Amino acid sequence: MDAQPLYDLSPALQLMALGVVVALGPLAWVWLRNRQASAARRLSALTLLTLFLTFDLVLFGAFTRLTDSGLGCPDWPGCYGQASPLGARAEITQAQAAMPTGPVTHGKAWIEMIHRYLASGVGVLILTLAAATWWLRRRGTGEQAAVLNPWWPTATLVWVCLQGAFGALTVTMKLFPAIVTLHLLGGLVLLALLCRQAVSYAQAKDGRAPLALPPALRAGLAAGFALLWLQIALGGWVSTNYAVLACAEFPACQGQWWPPMDFRQGFELWRELGKSGSGEHISFAALTAIHYAHRLAAYLVLAVLALLAWRLHGAGLRHQARWMAGLAALQLATGLSNVVLGWPLLAAVGHTGGAAALVVVFTWAWCESASSPLPLGEGGVRARGARPYPEGEGVRP
Template sequence: MQPLYDWTPVFRLMIVGLLVAAGPLVWVWLRSRGASPVQRLRVLAGLTLFLTFDLVLFGAFTRLTDSGLGCPDWPGCYGAASPIGAHADIAAAQAAMPTGPVTFSKAWIEMIHRYLATAVGALILVMAVVSTIERRRNPATPVLWPWLSLVWVCLQGAFGALTVTMKLFPAIVTLHLLGGLALLALLRLQAVRYGQADALTWQAARLSPGLRAALWALFVAVWLQVALGGWVSTNYAVLACRDFPTCQGSWWPPMDFARGFELWRELGAQGSGEALPFAALTAIHYVHRLFAYVVLAALVGVGWALRRAGMAAHGRWLLALAGWQLLTGLSNVVLEWPLVAAVAHTGGAAVLVALLAGWLAATASVPVGGAAAATRSVAAPAWRERRA
């Protein structure tokens, strides 16, 4: 009897993901011998955060090299766990269309992305389970955030599947990008909560209400700009404007906002099925560019305010990232979307999201008990380590 669904590729991908995750787990175990379980969780959260950042960058690389359909099924590659097992199918697809979406290099890029995503999911599962066990001994150990991260990474996996099965549907691909950055923010918050649970190494921080509100406003603005940037990338609208500061030689080029921001449609098409007009791509690009001016001004303003408040390092980070995003964004336009600049632009956005999420979490008034509840002035760093 023919099974309704073949689960073999799923199990094979899970095995590969577990093997990849075993390396970071062993490294954390060896590096943190003698440390408390919460301290080990904090190290593991930091490492998982780093790997998730790599995953976001590799996801951008996968999208920008048109490798998203390198394996046109999910989770395997033509039912196999790797392109090696799908050699015949990939060769046939590449022979039929040598520059098409399926080639050996694109298949490997797509599958490496899936392996890394599965490994990150495995590490998050370990943190959720260990946090639940440790909570019985240390009531300050966070449980909500690890399990929320686990649920979120599962949703990310579902969006990854939809990205393939819906053939790079722009709204799905953009949501997949936003979901990856949201996972970064969750893991950064989780690492902060582990620090708060570790009474020997954590001290809380305070910000003035006005500065904290400014950080929140900047956080929201960054998310909106990331969503607009994702919409530009997934609609391949970067080269709709090839000059700067004007667009197509004009300060207000012909634009079709209604069709450009029609969310539920296929790639390159309107909801009616007709081809998307160039004016729609121009509108997508130019809105992202105009709002970039707002976000850059906000980054500089909040960065300067942090420096004046005694948080010089935090302020320098924002000012440096503002410059980085401006440089990489301009490079995408004037150099006609080079791969390095495009990936670097996504990386800058990811760092911004993670930093702001961490600062907002570190300055929140969360009672965790013991020595970790101590507060200090805003002039001190947001966190520091000290020996017991």
């Protein structure tokens, strides 16, 4: 059988049509449930639903990666030049017969293509949000004040197109670890963009302003968010390099507190899967370094999450604080399960879902808050060490 080209655009129009079909269900649901609502209210509902479906897409992307289905169809955007595995039955059967446990099987092909169908549907929904927001803003009606700045959904549309490009590179570069990790991070950025828009619509609907936080707490929230992104990147690097089982016990690793590790090779970013930059097979010490770096960073991140949840609860962001604390506990449980239970699929997907949910919660907390200066003391001078807010409450500007 001739080698399949990495890019085969012949089924592109069919895949775009399938994306429209996938998107029609959510669009019809929003329309039917909000028939009597204003156009701005419908946009708000569609944004929230798109956020939910994008979260589901991130979870299904993790499922695709963890079931080794990322190369279930070795070309892009279709499957052996077809819009579905049904049209590629002969090619998939031949590949599966040659390697029964290899990357191409009927089951893996369907998982990979369903992921692409879902991604296309989410792309259509984001395109709809961008187009509808611009259209409503240009109408100049009284609803205009309740409509989000159209540049946010436009930026989201640009970003989802970039995500599509990274999805293509994930296949054509044969699960290159740096590309797969960036694809995961890009999906979480998409969640943050949609969450920002959903919060803005909710604030406009309820007529509320962000809650003022002490500057130190606001800075701590930003620092915690930055640490979370770093930890997710480390976790993605663990997963894409299949380094989870390099340490199969806790709290020690390989019977030692500091096992043999090769950080230089482990964090050599631009290399093929399973290879070093020089083309040699990656060492077990490098995989151990990848795993242990993520584990050590997790101790710091969990401590920061616990502290932030406590402080945010006292400052008035109680819902966000409770979600943050609960998700931190979930991450600890699923992370430990991955290690001591041998990387079970449910725990692995749940660990990715917990990380994605934490990105949403941090974005929610950031958008629902604002920094406020210290109160003025006598003579208009800001007092040092003064408590700027009543006990347990933030101050709304």
